[in-house]
Amino acid sequence: MEKLRHVAIIVDGNGRWAKKRGKIRSEGHLAGSKMLERIILHASRKTDIEVLSLYVFSTENFKRSKDEVDYLMNLFMKWFSVSSKKYKKDDIKIIFSGRKEPLSDEVYSSMKKLEERTKDHKGLIVNFCLNYGGRAEIVDASKKIANELKEGLIEEKDITEEYFSTKLYNKLPDVDYVIRTSGEQRISNFLLWEISYAEFLFTPEYFPDFDEKCFDRAIEEYYNRDRRFGNVKK
Ligand code: FPP
Numbered sequence: 001m002e003k004l005r006h007v008a009i010i011v012d013g014n015g016r017w018a019k020k021r022g023k024i025r026s027e028g029h030l031a032g033s034k035m036l037e038r039i040i041l042h043a044s045r046k047t048d049i050e051v052l053s054l055y056v057f058s059t060e061n062f063k064r065s066k067d068e069v070d071y072l073m074n075l076f077m078k079w080f081s082v083s084s085k086k087y088k089k090d091d092i093k094i095i096f097s098g099r100k101e102p103l104s105d106e107v108y109s110s111m112k113k114l115e116e117r118t119k120d121h122k123g124l125i126v127n128f129c130l131n132y133g134g135r136a137e138i139v140d141a142s143k144k145i146a147n148e149l150k151e152g153l154i155e156e157k158d159i160t161e162e163y164f165s166t167k168l169y170n171k172l173p174d175v176d177y178v179i180r181t182s183g184e185q186r187i188s189n190f191l192l193w194e195i196s197y198a199e200f201l202f203t204p205e206y207f208p209d210f211d212e213k214c215f216d217r218a219i220e221e222y223y224n225r226d227r228r229f230g231n232v233k234k
Helices: 014-020 025-044 059-063 066-089 105-118 134-150 161-165 212-223
Strands: 006-010 051-058 093-097 125-132 177-180 199-202
Touching: 014 025, 025 051, 025 066, 025 212, 051 059, 051 066, 059 066, 059 125, 066 093, 066 105, 093 105, 125 134, 134 161, 177 212, 199 212
Parallel strands: 006 051, 006 177, 051 125, 093 125, 177 199
Antiparallel strands: none
16 A cells, blocks of 8 residues: 655645635635635544645635735634644644745744744644745755855755755655646645655536535545656566
């Protein structure tokens, strides 16, 4: 049976979910945040999954209307401020991947607080990719390495794939499985380094409809896949 340590979800379709119901986009995001909470709890009860990465805001999402960005930032802050209590019981640890700029100090400090409050939790690690871009992460890691070279802390021969991985935003196992909701079939700059050997599932449900049953079905599908990592089947 394939191992499933790291699941990564591209949360997509909140806007279309709302449109289909004659609602405004923010209602889709609110519904999405409620489903996200359910999915996190559900995943935390699956003993094989160690990390759940969630793409909730890309660097490109700042191009959306000010109203929508403001709504999402407020929703994040509100959600993060009440989450640590909720996650204590389930021992869930929250971390973030992404750049600080141009997040406001207020949003950034709500993220740091949540990380601090859950840092000793030993259960599922939830990695929120917020103001995240996969190319930006690779560039940021390269800059750290360039500095170390300049300072004479490492030599060129030290730069291996394993070493490079340690300079990413967080030290996490490679992604095993990427799930994208809403039927779109693209990667949108998500965890580009970490997905090298991942399996993919593009599923039609809009995220606010992607419930525990859909999640379980997705996981079942993963276990039926045959991963070879470039090798041949024995
Ligand atoms: C994608 O749907 C969703 C987002 C860009 C935001 C994700 C946010 C949430 C799930 C809710 C808030 C999360 C937390 C942690 C409180 P879309 O807007 O791109 O949908 P569309 O493609 O149908 O327009």
